[in-house]
Amino acid sequence: MPLTLRELLSFEVLREARPEVLAGETALDRVVRWVHSSEIYEIGPLLTGGELLLTTGLGLAGTDAGARRHYLREIAARGVAGVALELGRTFPETPRELVEEARRQELPFIALHAVVPFIRITEHVNTLIVDYASRRLRVGDSATRALNEALIAGAGVAGVLATGAEVVGAPLMLLSASGALVAAHGVGSDRDAWRAAERAVCESPVTLHGHPWGRLVAGPGSALPADDLAIALERTAVALALAMLRTGSPPSERDRQTSALLRDLIEGTAEADPGVRAVMAGLPTGPGHLLVGVAVDALETAAALAVLDRAAHILHTTALRGRVGRLVLGTLAVPVAVADAAGAAAQALEEALRRLHTPQLRVAVGHAATGLAELGGSLRDARAALGLRRDARLVTTRALALELELTRHADARHAAELVRRTIGPLVDWDTAHRTDLVGTLEVFLLHGCSATRAAAALHLGRQTFYQRLQRIETLLGHPVTDPGAHAALLLATAAHRVASR
Incomplete structure (x- = not known):
């Protein structure tokens, strides 16, 4: 452990000097970087911080109270660990102004009532400090x-x-x-x-x-x-x-160009027609394909690239992928003959994750874009979805459409008022009793108000679920199965979850 001033004062070599702490008692746990002795009045600029300064006060002989205060202020400003004044040679007793200034500066100030050669103190303590640094x-x-x-x-x-x-x-x-x-x-x-x-x-x-x-x-x-x-x-x-x-090998020039294109697309800085760059990277951009943006939060770049390549292989298509900042971005070209391009991409990615055994990856799938002009939005939505759902390996922007709209457009104060007005009693109950009635309500609504499916999703018995549902309706004062209330309740529960996160 680093040597602190409190520990130093417990050493035998210091106890022989009969130390008395006169100021800075609350700062005795400061780390002592070095023990230094000096009788120079202008010692302040020569200190670098962390020192315990030993002095007999010889440099203060003949100075007035104001000069002594200035001396201590300069030393304190350098961030020293403390000052120890040996009494008897220059001062028979500690000058009051030094103690007062030390207290004002919250600087440990110690009076040494017995003479111990400073060389003994510095040799003993500095040897311990050097040994500690060497061991580290x-x-x-x-x-x-x-x-x-x-x-x-x-x-x-x-x-x-x-x-x-x-x-x-x-x-x-x-x-x-x-x-x-x-x-x-x-x-x-x-x-x-x-x-x-x-x-x-x-x-x-x-x-x-x-x-x-x-x-x-x-x-x-x-x-x-x-x-x-x-x-x-x-x-x-x-x-x-x-x-x-580490990816295993340095990126090729094509990899760098691909990453640059993906970065321009997600940041919205690509030129009006980036099609040439996409074709050169091997991505079909014609009317026969829809483009699905993918964002991957990956520990290892190689693992993320492997998942995207495997998903493309499952879909019998190609993938554009590369590292952009802390994420790996990708684009899957899905033939227009596939009825649900985004859903097919999500299924292929889920299968790739399963086959490759990559639990350290989190993947978000954007919407299907009809061309490069829309692909940037799909990539941005996928990136945002990763931040909205950190507890799932794979998420789709389709499932998070409500949350994405809230994060894009909702004013925080307006959203908070919506939550208070719509589901405020549930939020208050959850806070007071550490329950999750808000989450229960959201799952119930998302499963079409089916108690059986909602209970299964929450891993609850049906009786327990019905008890929760009854409490929810009692607190809200109206049935949650009313179709006219569904939109407001879903919006409020999503807003609460986004705000909580």
Whole structure:
């Protein structure tokens, strides 16, 4: 652990000096980066922060109270850990103005009532500080070496996670920004992984393309000290990000052009007729095909590309796909002879996910576009859908049409008023009793007011479901099976879910 001022004062070499804390008692847990002694009045500009300054006050001899206050203000401004004044040589007792200024600056100020050579103090404490820094470097180098060997050997996310768990000596869980469990090592099941995550002793952020992607969590059991554990976990998080980004080989010029085209389409910056670029990339754009936009939130680019290629193979068509920022975007060209192009694309992608065993991917399917001019909207809707439903492996913009419209057009204040006016009593009840009557109502409406299908979707017995439904209607004061209320209730439940998320 880093050495704090409080710990330093407990050392025998300091206790011999009979230290007395006169100011800054609440700041004694500051980390001491170095112990330095000086009698120079103008020492402030020479300090860099984190030092414990030892002085006999010789540089303050002959100065007035104002100069002494200025001396301490300059030192405090440098971010030092504290100041220790040895009494007896220059000052028989502590000058009052120094104590007052230290309290004003919230700077730990310590009087040393017995003489202990400063060289003894600095040698003892600074040796401990150097030893600690050296040990941290050794731990970091050891972890980095093991993780680099795994990466060089071609290990993917699972392999890097296993190496990190071995270095740390505890189970590791990789969680997405939404809180979903993506991968784990050192546990027997997902349930065990969640239990270990709930008892986490350390975690480190995982960043992709400059944006927060998730976090790496270490469960209990590591024999490493807390600081060493934090270092090893941080190095593992970096290695995991590299494993996620690696595609196995550098992108070709065609891959770069494809990614550039997809980026222009989703951002709406493509030229009026990007058809030539699409044809060069191998995507049919004629009247015989409909184009379905796809967005994939992927740990590994190669896995996402494989799913899109497999879906295209299932559909007997071609796919345009590439990495754009933190997502992999794709376009499936579905023949117009297929009655439901978007539905067929969703089924093919679901089958590809199943065959390739890629639980770490989340896929969103946009609407069918009649050409490149509409494809950008399909891609943008698919990207937005990923943010609306983080708990599902595959979602379609058709199923989230209401939520997408709310996020595009609804004013937050207006939506909140809609929720309050329409289903306010349910929201209040859920808040007070930690239930989910709002969610129950939405599932009931989405299943055509069929109690049997809604109960099955919620994994509830029919009797339990009927009890919930009765409470919902009692709180609202009207039956929810009235067709005239369906639109308002669905809109309000969706608005509440979007706002909650």
